[in-house]
Amino acid sequence: MNMIYLDNAATSFPKPRCVYEAVDRCICNYCGNPGRGSHPMALAAADKIYECREKLANYFHAASAEQIVFTLNATYALNWMIKGLLRPGDHVLISDMEHNAVWRPIERLARDGRISYDVFPTMVGEEDARLARNPTRICARIAARLKPQTRAVICSHQSNICSAHLPLSEIGAFCHRHHLLFLVDASQSAGHLPIDMQAMHIDGLCAPGHKGMYGIQGCGFAVLGERIVPDTLIEGGSGYASLDAAMPDLLPERGEAGTLPTPAIAGLCAGVSYLNRTDLTDVAAHERMLFRRLNERLQSLPNYHVYLPEHEGSTLMFHRDGIAADKIGQYLAHRGICVRTGYHCAALGHKTLRTPDGGGVRVSFGLFNRPRDVDVLYGALRDMEREMK
Amino acid sequence: MRSNKQTSNGGILVAVVGSMTAAQRAQRALLSAAIRADIVKSDSESGRGCSYGVAFPASQQNNVRTILSATHINVRRYSQDAWSIL
Numbered sequence: 001m002n003m004i005y006l007d008n009a010a011t012s013f014p015k016p017r018c019v020y021e022a023v024d025r026c027i028c029n030y031c032g033n034p035g036r037g038s039h040p041m042a043l044a045a046a047d048k049i050y051e052c053r054e055k056l057a058n059y060f061h062a063a064s065a066e067q068i069v070f071t072l073n074a075t076y077a078l079n080w081m082i083k084g085l086l087r088p089g090d091h092v093l094i095s096d097m098e099h100n101a102v103w104r105p106i107e108r109l110a111r112d113g114r115i116s117y118d119v120f121p122t123m124v125g126e127e128d129a130r131l132a133r134n135p136t137r138i139c140a141r142i143a144a145r146l147k148p149q150t151r152a153v154i155c156s157h158q159s160n161i162c163s164a165h166l167p168l169s170e171i172g173a174f175c176h177r178h179h180l181l182f183l184v185d186a187s188q189s190a191g192h193l194p195i196d197m198q199a200m201h202i203d204g205l206c207a208p209g210h211k212g213m214y215g216i217q218g219c220g221f222a223v224l225g226e227r228i229v230p231d232t233l234i235e236g237g238s239g240y241a242s243l244d245a246a247m248p249d250l251l252p253e254r255g256e257a258g259t260l261p262t263p264a265i266a267g268l269c270a271g272v273s274y275l276n277r278t279d280l281t282d283v284a285a286h287e288r289m290l291f292r293r294l295n296e297r298l299q300s301l302p303n304y305h306v307y308l309p310e311h312e313g314s315t316l317m318f319h320r321d322g323i324a325a326d327k328i329g330q331y332l333a334h335r336g337i338c339v340r341t342g343y344h345c346a347a348l349g350h351k352t353l354r355t356p357d358g359g360g361v362r363v364s365f366g367l368f369n370r371p372r373d374v375d376v377l378y379g380a381l382r383d384m385e386r387e388m389k
Numbered sequence: 390m391r392s393n394k395q396t397s398n399g400g401i402l403v404a405v406v407g408s409m410t411a412a413q414r415a416q417r418a419l420l421s422a423a424i425r426a427d428i429v430k431s432d433s434e435s436g437r438g439c440s441y442g443v444a445f446p447a448s449q450q451n452n453v454r455t456i457l458s459a460t461h462i463n464v465r466r467y468s469q470d471a472w473s474i475l
Contacts, residue, residue, distance in 0.1 A: 035409035038430040038441070046428075050413040066410055240408045242438030253408045 004337045004373045009160050009188055009315050009344075009364030011210045011217060015271065019214055022270035026263045033259055035239035045262045052269035053252070059272055060205060061196040062223045069255035070265060073220040074187045075101040076233075077206035080255060081183055081222055082106060082154065084230025085204070091147045092117040095155040095166060096352040100345045102154055102185055118145045122166060123308075123352065135170035142174060152181035157189035161349045161362060163291065163313025165189060172201030181228065187211060191271075192287065192314050194280055203228050212314075213275065214367075215268030218261040224251065232257070283367060287314040290365045290374055297378040301385065307353050307360065317353075317360040324358040328384070335380045339363050399447035403470040405431045405440060406462055412441035418460045424449050434468050444470050 005013045026048065032041030034049050053065035062068065071077040082105045086092065094102055096119050109115045120141045142153060153175050158165035168184060175182035183204040186195060190205075191212025197205060203225040209215030224230075232247045236257035241248045248254055291312045298304045303321040319325060329341035343350050343359040350359055363377065406412050412428045419426040424445055431442035445453050450467070457464055 036439075038428060043428060046409050046413065050410065050417075053410070065414065238408070240437075240439045240441060241435070244437055248408065250408055250411065252410055 002336060004376050006363045006365065006369065006373060006377065007338045007340050008366035008369075009211065009362065010340055012212065012214055012366045014368055015214050015216065015267070016274040018270045018274055019216065019267045023216055023263045023267040026266035031262055034262055035253070035260070036237075048266050048269060049260060049262065052265050052272070055269060055272040055276070056221060056223065059276070060190075060223050061198050063198075063226050066251050067224045067226070069222045069224065069252040070260050071206075071220045071222060071255070072218070072261075073210075074185065074206050074208040075220070077220050077222040078102055078183075078185055079105045080233040081204045081206060081230055083109065083233055084255075085181065085183075085228060086115050086151065088114050089149055090115045090151040091149045093120050093142055093145055093150060093153045095119065095348075096121045096123075097159040097161075097164065097166075097346070097349045098154075098156055099160050099185060099187065099349070100347060101187070102156065103348055106154070116149075119348065120145055121352070123164065135167035138167060139170055139174045142171065146178065150178075150180060152183055154183040154185070156185040156187065157193065157195065158313070159315070159346070159349055160188045161315065161317050161344050161346050161360065162308045162311055162353065163315050164308055164311040165193065165313070168195070168200045168202065175203075176201040188315065191275055192280070192283060197223060197225060204230075209264060209268035209271070212366075213268055214271035216264050218264030219268060221268075222255065229254065234258075278367070284313070286367065287365045288312040290369055290371065291316050293371055294363060294374045294377065297374070298381075301381065304381075307355070314366070315362060315364045317355075317362045319356055319360045323388075325361045326358060328361050328381075331384050332377070332380055335383075337377055337380055339377075401444050401470045402447045402450055402453075403429060403431055403434065403442040403444045403468050404453060404457060404462075405434045405442040405465045405468065406457075407435070407440055407465065409441050411462060412443055414460070415443045415457055415462045415464075418456050418462065419443060419445060419453060422452065422456050424452060424456070426453075429470070429472075431468070434466060440465075442468075 030041055030044035032045045034045035053068040056068045057065045078101045106117050110117055155166055172182050181203045184202050186205050186207040190207035205223040208220040210217040234257050235247050238248055238253040295306050295309050298306050298318055305319055307317045325341035340362045406415050416426045416428055426443040426445045429442055429444045431440045
C-alpha cells in the first residue's frame with residue numbers, strides 16, 4: 001500500500017535527502033559530545049552546532065549565532081521563554097488561536113497566582129474571518145486589553161489547525177511602541193513564511209526543528225533578541241564554569257544544560273541549507289495550490305465544511321456532518337492516508353473556530369506533496385461516502 | 390607528553406574566553422583575519438572550572454587583541470601555552 005503523508009504540521013515527511021545524509025554522517029563520523037572535550041570528535045560536533053547556529057541566525061535575521069539556543073523541541077523553548085521571562089504580577093496577552101504549548105504554561109503561571117492574562121480575539125467565527133487579515137483591527141484588539149502591568153504579547157505566527165496567520169510586523173511594531181516583549185511561536189510558520197526578527201521587532205522566537213525546517217525530531221530552538229536573557233528552566237552541565245554552583249550567564253550555554261542532540265542539529269543544519277536554496281514564495285504558492293485543490297473538491301461534497309477556506313496555506317481543517325473526525329481519520333489510515341484528527345493540542349483555536357465534538361480532520365501539506373496526493377484523499381472520501389449509503 | 394612547537398616569534402598564547410561558543414566565535418573572527426587559531430581547553434587558567442580558549446601564534450598578539458576587542462569577545466586572560474601545536 002502506498003502511503004500518502006498529509007500530516008506535515010505534526011512533523012514533516014519525507015525530509016530532503018541531504019538531511020538524512022547529514023544525520024548519518026554525524027552519527028557515523030563525528031558524534032562526540034559538543035562543548036565538553038577538546039578532542040577532534042568533540043570539536044567536530046561543536047563545529048557543526050555552531051554552523052547551525054550561524055545558519056539559523058542568518059535565516060531569522062538574529063543579531064548573532066549566540067542568540068540561538070537549542071532545546072528539546074518548540075514546547076520546551078516556549079516554556080523556557082515564558083517561565084524564564086515573566087515575573088510575579090506581570091500581565092500577558094495571548095491570541096485566541098494559541099497551541100497548548102503557549103496556553104498551558106501561561107495558564108499554569110496564572111493558576112499559581114504569579115501572572116494574569118487575557119486572550120485577544122483574532123477572528124469571531126468564520127463569518128468574520130476576513131478581519132483576521134486586518135492588522136489594524138488586531139492591534140486595536142490588543143490595545144483594548146492593555147493594562148499598566150502588561151509586559152508581553154505572546155502569539156503563534158500561524159495556527160496549527162488552519163492557515164490563518166497573524167501580522168507579525170504590525171504586532172511587533174505595536175509592542176515596540178508600547179515597550180512590550182513580543183514572543184512568537186513559529187512552530188507552523190518557520191520554513192513556510194518569511195520571518196525577520198529585527199524588522200518584526202520580535203524579542204523571542206520559538207520553533208521546532210522537525211516541521212517546516214525539515215530537520216529530524218529531537219531538537220527545537222529559541223531565537224533571542226538582544227534585550228532578553230530568560231532565567232533558566234533547568235540547570236546542569238554546560239561545559240564551562242563548572243566550579244560555579246549557578247548556571248553561567250552567557251548565551252547560549254545558559255539555556256542549554258546537558259548534552260545537545262548533535263545528530264538532530266546536524267539534520268536541522270542541512271534542512272536550513274535546503275531551505276536557503278528554496279524560494280519561500282514558491283513553497284507558499286505550492287502549498288496554496290494544494291489547499292485550493294482540496295478545498296474545491298471538498299466543497300463539492302455535501303455535508304463537508306472547510307474552516308476558513310479564504311486563508312489558503314499549508315493547513316486545511318474540515319469536518320463532515322454526522323461523522324466524527326476520528327472515524328474519518330481511521331478510515332483514511334486504513335487506506336494509507338495520514339492526516340490528524342481531534343483537537344490538535346489547540347483548545348483555544350478549536351473553541352474559536354467552533355468545531356463540533358470530536359474536533360476536525362486536519363490535512364497539512366509540505367514541500368514534497370503533489371496534486372495527486374489531494375486527489376487520492378478526495379477519492380478515499382468519496383469511497384467512504386459510497387460505502388455509507 | 391606533547392611537544393611545544395615554537396613559532397618563529399615567541400611560541401603560542403591562549404586567549405581564555407570561557408564557553409565553547411565564545412571560543413568558536415573568537416576562532417572565526419581570527420580565521421577571517423587569516424590568523425590561525427585552535428580551540429583548546431583552558432580549565433587550569435579559568436579559575437572557575439571547565440573553560441575554553443583559542444590558541445594562536447604569540448607573534449600575532451597585538452592583532453588578536455585588537456580583533457577580539459572589536460568583536461566584543463570578553464577575554465578573561467592571555468596565557469602562555471606550552472602544550473598547543475599550531
